[in-house]
Amino acid sequence: MIKVNGLHKYFDDLHVLRGIDLEVQKGEVLSVIGASGSGKSTLLYCINGIEQIQEGSVYVDDVDVHSKATDLNKLRQRLGMVFQQWNSFPHLTALENVALAPQIVRGLTKAEAKDIAIKQLEHVGLGDKFDVYPNALSGGQQQRLAIARALAMDPQYMLFDEATSALDPELVGEVLDTMRVLAEEGMTMICVTHEMGFARDVSDRVAYFHEGVVEEIGSPDQIFVDPESEHTKKFLAKVR
Amino acid sequence: MEQTVTVFSGFSAQDLLFLGEAALRTLWISLLSIAIGSLLGGIFGWILYETKYWGGILVNPLLDMFRSVPLIVQLVLFYNFAPIVGLNLDAFESGLVVLTMYTAALVANVARGGIESVGRSMRIASRSLGMSYWQDMRYVVFPIGTRAIFPSWVGVALGVMKDSALVSVLGYVELVKASQVLITRTQEPLLIILVVGAFYFVLSYPVSRYSAKLERRWSQ
Numbered sequence: 388m389i390k391v392n393g394l395h396k397y398f399d400d401l402h403v404l405r406g407i408d409l410e411v412q413k414g415e416v417l418s419v420i421g422a423s424g425s426g427k428s429t430l431l432y433c434i435n436g437i438e439q440i441q442e443g444s445v446y447v448d449d450v451d452v453h454s455k456a457t458d459l460n461k462l463r464q465r466l467g468m469v470f471q472q473w474n475s476f477p478h479l480t481a482l483e484n485v486a487l488a489p490q491i492v493r494g495l496t497k498a499e500a501k502d503i504a505i506k507q508l509e510h511v512g513l514g515d516k517f518d519v520y521p522n523a524l525s526g527g528q529q530q531r532l533a534i535a536r537a538l539a540m541d542p543q544y545m546l547f548d549e550a551t552s553a554l555d556p557e558l559v560g561e562v563l564d565t566m567r568v569l570a571e572e573g574m575t576m577i578c579v580t581h582e583m584g585f586a587r588d589v590s591d592r593v594a595y596f597h598e599g600v601v602e603e604i605g606s607p608d609q610i611f612v613d614p615e616s617e618h619t620k621k622f623l624a625k626v627r
Numbered sequence: 628m629e630q631t632v633t634v635f636s637g638f639s640a641q642d643l644l645f646l647g648e649a650a651l652r653t654l655w656i657s658l659l660s661i662a663i664g665s666l667l668g669g670i671f672g673w674i675l676y677e678t679k680y681w682g683g684i685l686v687n688p689l690l691d692m693f694r695s696v697p698l699i700v701q702l703v704l705f706y707n708f709a710p711i712v713g714l715n716l717d718a719f720e721s722g723l724v725v726l727t728m729y730t731a732a733l734v735a736n737v738a739r740g741g742i743e744s745v746g747r748s749m750r751i752a753s754r755s756l757g758m759s760y761w762q763d764m765r766y767v768v769f770p771i772g773t774r775a776i777f778p779s780w781v782g783v784a785l786g787v788m789k790d791s792a793l794v795s796v797l798g799y800v801e802l803v804k805a806s807q808v809l810i811t812r813t814q815e816p817l818l819i820i821l822v823v824g825a826f827y828f829v830l831s832y833p834v835s836r837y838s839a840k841l842e843r844r845w846s847q
């Protein structure tokens with residue numbers, strides 16, 4: 388379970404997160420929607436400890452992410468993350484991209500890491516691209532490669548930060564399909580997304596972010612059909 | 628007319644051998660200073676990138692000095708002043724020290740650029756996979772950065788190889804010094820300079836060819 392309590396985050400004087408309370412249960416898919424600049428990415432970075440926080444707490448399976456005693460490198464193996472930019476390692480083949488972290492971080496042998504990489508590449512539909520370098524892959528394929536790379540660490544949670552926003556429209560579908568498969572397999576996911584269709588169909592709950600607070604959270608029906616907050620209504624009217 | 632004994636004699640096969648040996652010395656002092664200088668330059672580059680404060684007030688001015696004072700001045704100064712602080716270095720060793728620092732100063736900026744070329748988002752991605760700072764450096768930043776700066780680094784290396792000619796002022800018999808000796812004796816400057824030019828070409832051509840090949844392989 389991911390548990391965020393009274394979280395405040397500043398960049399110098401900029402108060403970006405203004406008291407976030409959030410719980411994500413095992414197996415749950417939470418979509419986070421909201422205007423650009425409302426702090427969605429920052430929240431994900433606070434959850435995996437990339438960014439420090441100034442107030443409140445974040446727990447991942449009872450590990451206090453922002454405690455000095457926490458081994459962040461170890462914690463992050465439990466939290467797969469996929470970004471807007473796919474960030475493939477350009478000097479490595481698809482297979483090596485996926486096998487690298489299992490080998491050096493999880494300490495698996497080369498053969499074990501390779502087996503995992505093969506499995507995960509097949510999982511995301513890149514079973515025919517093992518020896519291809521990223522620059523010969525489309526954006527959609529590179530984003531699926533990034534998903535496979537994260538999955539190879541055997542994470543308990545997946546954090547997606549606008550995974551499809553940088554893609555050409557015709558490539559969005561294949562990445563969303565991959566995310567859908569993960570959700571069906573029971574992966575716990577937090578998806579920051581602008582894909583309202585996806586948020587509606589796949590999520591268990593949807594959180595609407597407004598200026599650093601969770602303005603409204605509820606089932607997809609509640610948020611999309613019957614939102615309470617004026618801000619939510621305005622935002623949804625704009626993105627439709 | 629009788630053949631008289633002359634001080635000046637023509638260019639002989641033996642002289643070619645003499646130049647060949649000198650070319651090896653050029654190669655040797657260049658290789659050493661490029662290797663050690665690049666290593667140091669990498670470390671300086673990392674300091675410049677990572678510690679904006681100390682890098683800015685300590686390392687940068689030092690490197691600036693090595694970059695901006697003409698190499699020949701550095702060589703002469705170092706060679707003459709090193710004994711004062713108790714360093715008794717011969718021409719080769721003095722040349723090596725100065726060329727190495729010069730290389731390091733040039734490579735430092737290049738290396739910093741290499742680290743910078745790996746964007747923040749790539750760094751966050753590798754850290755998100757659980758890599759430590761040093762694993763990210765070793766497996767992601769280093770290979771990506773070195774490929775990015777490789778052409779500039781080759782430029783620096785070829786430049787240092789040519790600049791190593793200046794060590795001749797200390798009396799180290801590398802290609803240029805050797806050619807001066809031969810020119811004085813044979814009075815055939817044009818021929819000898821041609822031969823020396825050819826030697827420099829032979830030394831640097833494989834480097835440029837090989838690096839072009841590497842670049843092509845990396846960009847495929």
Ligand SMILES: Nc1ncnc2c1ncn2[C@@H]1O[C@H](COP(=O)(O)OP(=O)(O)O)[C@@H](O)[C@H]1O
Nearest residue numbers: 398401403421422423424425426427428429430
């Ligand atoms: N590293 C940073 N330094 C300073 N300000 C930042 C940084 N990252 C994000 N911000 C600011 O924090 C706010 C929230 O950003 P972000 O979390 O990226 O929003 P979102 O993902 O919802 O678009 C924005 O105003 C952004 O400019």
Ligand SMILES: [Mg+2]
Nearest residue numbers: 427428429549
């Ligand atoms: Mg964002």
